[in-house]
Amino acid sequence: MDIINNIKITTQNDKKLLEALDALPANYWDFKADDVREYTHGIHNYPAMMVCPISRNILRIVQEIRPVNTLLDPFMGSGTVVVEGMLANIPQVYGTDINPLALFLSKVKTTRLASANLQSESQRLLERIYQSCEKNRTQINGVDNILHDRYELDLTAKKGWGENAPVYLKKYQEQNNMEIEIPNFKNLGYWFKPRVILLLSLIKSQIQKTEDKDIRDFFFIAFSETIRFVSNRRNGEFKMFRMPAVKVKTFEPDVIREFISILNRNIEKMNAFTERCCQIDCTTKVSIFRNNATILKDIPDGCVDLVITSPPYGDSRTTVAYGEYSRLSLQWLDLDLSEKEIMGIDKSLMGGNKFKNGFKMTIPSRTLQQSLQRLQSVDLERAGDVYSFYLDLEKAISTISRKTRIDGYHFWVVGNRTVKGETLLTDRVIAEVGQRYGMDYLSTIDRNIVNKVMPMQNSPTNQSGKKSATMTNEHIVVLKKRKC
């Protein structure tokens, strides 16, 4: 039986929900003209962010039909759904992810800060930064030329400067009577020029002096966003590709100005968020956990009324590399992570296991089975990657269903990507797998991607320059937890 054509409307609420969705005009879900960066949504970029009006409207529609006491986003990413849960004043909001940058960002985005404190602390921070810049001005401004001329270092090369930046900078500081703590991670010099490293280190050391932890974390998010713009990384891509050497040579970002402008923007957004939460008398309890969505060990069973989530489109290697995107930030921020942990993030995400030599199809989805059969005949290894991703997705669906209360709703926002010419119908797969794990299929809403923060091209081979088009539309799959 085709699940999509066999919708099970069992309660009055299901009927009301479907009527409400059906009554919306075409293109309602595109949100072409909406400000998707308002409040704290806009304080830091993150790959494949969900545009906030999606969750805002789902929450509004569902709340008009039934109370929502507990909301969960098991693939929280930058925390869009969690922020919207607060703006909808949901009593309990859970957000989980594996990527430590996602957790840190979501924590900052959902922690309200009193405007007056934020203003005075940021004023103090900027004064400290200016003073330290003034004190070290000559040494900082001269470092690129001196390292290049005196030590004959090629500042664009991986060997020499690229690999040993901390050693050279330490020597430089000793000779020039400077004392700024420099981070020590692999290929620091490959990704940053000497002046940029000194300035970032200076900002970091001044942020560390902020006593209030929540304000300090907020400053670190502005710092993290600055890192991306002043690194030698090619902007506009989520994978770690560096600018060509000729560009690195002449790249001289204004680190301090970049940081201040991001900080000021973020302060405005935080003030607007805090004010809005005050207006609505927000009493939401936000609980953020570093949990694998296939396990969700910290979320109680049977407690969730509503799930709104956008899982990854596929494995990190061939779709969006969340770990790679976050790497430089995590290497600079002191989040108590080893280099091994940081480098291993992408492998720990959905589809990280390899099935190089084939697999036995066990996932309860006829649609996926047909796609995998076709894919296997073209490329066994790629078929294995796809299988690995959907195997994790199956585990996640089963776990999330277990966390959901009877009659609770799920809204899965997904894109159907194409691998080796085979379009993988993730929306159907979710409906079919959900059916096996106690979730009835209710509807699929289609939307055009007009303002989502994601590349319209990806790099399926993981090689710089080789790209193919990614999807330009998404589907929101609506499921309902049935009575056992």
Ligand SMILES: C[S@@+](CC[C@H](N)C(=O)[O-])C[C@H]1O[C@@H](n2cnc3c(N)ncnc32)[C@H](O)[C@@H]1O
């Ligand atoms: C499409 S993004 C979510 C974006 C999010 N809706 C937002 O607005 O920022 C998918 C997220 O799933 C996370 N992820 C991947 N595999 C995971 C797993 N097994 N458990 C939990 N989170 C996972 C990634 O780290 C990433 O943050």
